[in-house]
Amino acid sequence: MPVTVSDLPRIVRQLTPHISTDYNLPPLHGIYLEADGTHLFAAATDRFTFALTRREAAEPEPWKAFLAHADLTALRALFPTRRRPADLTLTHHRGCTRTPDGRLTIGDGTRSLNLSANAGHAKKFPKWRKLFADALAAEPHQDAEACYNADFLARWAKATDRWQPLTTWSAGPGKPLLVAAGPDFLGLHMPVSQPEHRPETPARQRQDRTALRTVWADTLTPAAPARRLKAA
Incomplete structure (x- = not known):
């Protein structure tokens, strides 16, 4: 049939x-x-x-x-x-x-x-069923930065129509990113291993949130207005 x-x-x-x-x-x-x-x-x-x-x-x-x-x-x-x-x-x-x-x-x-x-x-x-079942069963949990290949992220553009959004979840920085587009499309996106676990990767390439806050603090913090002296 x-x-x-x-x-x-x-x-x-x-x-x-x-x-x-x-x-x-x-x-x-x-x-x-x-x-x-x-x-x-x-x-x-x-x-x-x-x-x-x-x-x-x-x-x-x-x-x-x-x-x-x-x-x-x-x-x-x-x-x-x-x-x-x-x-x-x-x-x-x-x-x-x-x-x-x-x-x-x-x-x-x-x-x-x-x-x-x-x-x-x-x-x-x-065997895809267990992979996706495990990813769907895992509770979303993201308490540390996760790294993803930008070229691979672009692949998901083909999953949707022009105005249809993607929804994502992650059970943690070392777990696959779960991608959904409507009720009938699922995806798994493996993260890039963290630089601190790869000796060949310079430590400066790690995008640590605390370090980024420090680096950007001067730019993103509004400058205090200048105080004007009043005449006596």
């Missing part, structure tokens, strides 16, 4: 910034898909950030697949994101002697794309 998704190109756009660029890690060099009977999940990670999104999709038989880099190139060419949203169907075909990895067919009623389901890569994709 095919799964119908109206915005698959948008899902690909949301997840693409989080795909690993390391060709030596094939299970991370693409987008993971999973149908569990009620939802279609899609995820991507390079181990520094992890993005997960879902769409409601009735599918009686669970399946997993993986869209490799070449598959995504073909998908973008056939169903470009600049086109208006249209229903696309994803049909998973079990593996057989000729295609042990199974097949995935993506179509819009007039055109279709036949791809390997890449079952081997899908099987090796990180």
Whole structure:
């Protein structure tokens, strides 16, 4: 039974910034898909950030697949994101002697794309449920500075529409930043390890809040008005 998704190109756009660029890690060099009977999940990670999104999709038989880099190139060419949203169907075909990895067919009623389901890569994709469950269960707690890579922070811009806000929580400076965009998109962003734990990093690069207050005190503290002498 095919799964119908109206915005698959948008899902690909949301997840693409989080795909690993390391060709030596094939299970991370693409987008993971999973149908569990009620939802279609899609995820991507390079181990520094992890993005997960879902769409409601009735599918009686669970399946997993993986869209490799070449598959995504073909998908973008056939169903470009600049086109208006249209229903696309994803049909998973079990593996057989000729295609042990199974097949995935993506179509819009007039055109279709036949791809390997890449079952081997899908099987090796990180177990995402516990990671996100633990992050959601942890109570927000931030009592010390946390460091984040600015380039990685920019990845989350693709998660939302132009005016949709991101919501973030953190269970502590050493814990992943939990990112949410609406009810169907979650992300995890690992912090940069603190400089004091990395001998090769100069201590002056640490952005300590107390030190920053001292450095900026003269600039941010309003100058007292000059006192004027009154004539006797």
